[in-house]
Amino acid sequence: MDVVDVVGADVAPVLEPLPELTPAGTRLLDAASELFYARGVRAVGVDLIAEAAGTTKKTLYDRFGSKDALVALYLLRRAHRWRRHLLTRVEAAGPAPADRVLAAFDAVEDWMGAQERGCAFVNAYAEVGGTDHPAVPVVRAEKAWMRRFFVDLAGDGRLGAQLHLLHEGAMVTMTAGGDRDAPRSAREAARALLAAADRPAVLTGPPAGSAPHLPA
């Protein structure tokens, strides 16, 4: 089975495929990706990118048209790579849904690794959110894909959304919060939610003394 089919073939095409690049174009995108991720997209100028890639601004604009398009492509490629990593890890975890969910949280931990700049999509949205920047729909698509990934994995919309919250919380807490244990903490919480979901509804109601809530 192709790795991209793990969560349903109709999800992957949300993002268009990556275009082929010339040698200098590849070097530019590689250099831009490193710089954008490490320092933020606004903090990095096109002059610096061209210099780091060993080429010129002219080539950059010939290949990508604008800095904004380069930013969007940087995120697009990163999304592809992250999904490949995630789906590979989940696939290796075996067929049991619970194991696959926990593997998704392990995937976060070793994807982030020593990096301390967190989620590239959240960071980019922090800089360009609320504008018509072409990166905004890429961010939106990535988050929608991740949510759907967890929903399909959990086989339940409510539980999947909750697992997605833990995933996002782990990444942001690990970096902005400086908490290295966040992915493991999220994994534990995910296990607790999975266990709770296996129980009859009457046992998962609100604790005594709390206010009534929306129907289950």
Place this chain on the structure above:
Amino acid sequence: MDVVDVVGADVAPVLEPLPELTPAGTRLLDAASELFYARGVRAVGVDLIAEAAGTTKKTLYDRFGSKDALVALYLLRRAHRWRRHLLTRVEAAGPAPADRVLAAFDAVEDWMGAQERGCAFVNAYAEVGGTDHPAVPVVRAEKAWMRRFFVDLAGDGRLGAQLHLLHEGAMVTMTAGGDRDAPRSAREAARALLAAADRPAVLTGPPAGSAPHLPA
């Protein structure tokens, strides 16, 4: 009881008190706060801030010394206001710990309200993280305070950290993910975690077939 004592008097002083400001200084900080939050700190220039405040760059630098210091002060004041909002809501929820936890998630929902730019601290960290910008320790302190807030509220380090993850995940998913239901989803997940924590440990262990994990 003063509102700031709800989670322990030793936590509040983590952030120094806000300095008093002259009228023009207040206008500058107000204008800067709106602009920084809406567009990001790097996207907003000091000329624009001075103009929006109806004053001049000269006054800005006389009062705050640098743009970086103004950014840090913007976050510092926002932290104070958020905590006041949060603690007021939690206090109004009554004495039951579970109710207080759920009230914390309600506080997120009506704090964010119609805003679609998410957590100011996460956004700022996305722009200046990895540098020696004076805003970085302010972000770190805020996230540490929030974690401790949930730990104290839950009376348990492990559970508190997990609730904190849900809190952070809700904010980022609501904005970068565009999911308006995220705070309510986080509230449901929090209730499930609270309920699971009330059960004996033998019932909350890993489901059959999953790998062994760290001791409880």
Place this chain on the structure above:
DNA sequence: AGGTAACCACACCGGTCGGTATACTGCGCA
């Protein structure tokens, strides 16, 4: 031989960046 895509070197554009300098007005206070 001619065409073309890819690339490089370099100069240039208007605009904005954070930050500074100078000169002046109004006001409270000793």
Place this chain on the structure above:
DNA sequence: TGCGCAGTATACCGACCGGTGTGGTTACCT
């Protein structure tokens, strides 16, 4: 009376911003 602080107004600084234009050099394809 006079000092000092808060504020206004404006001009200025070097550096960098995203983006364009010109001209020339390869290498491959027909």
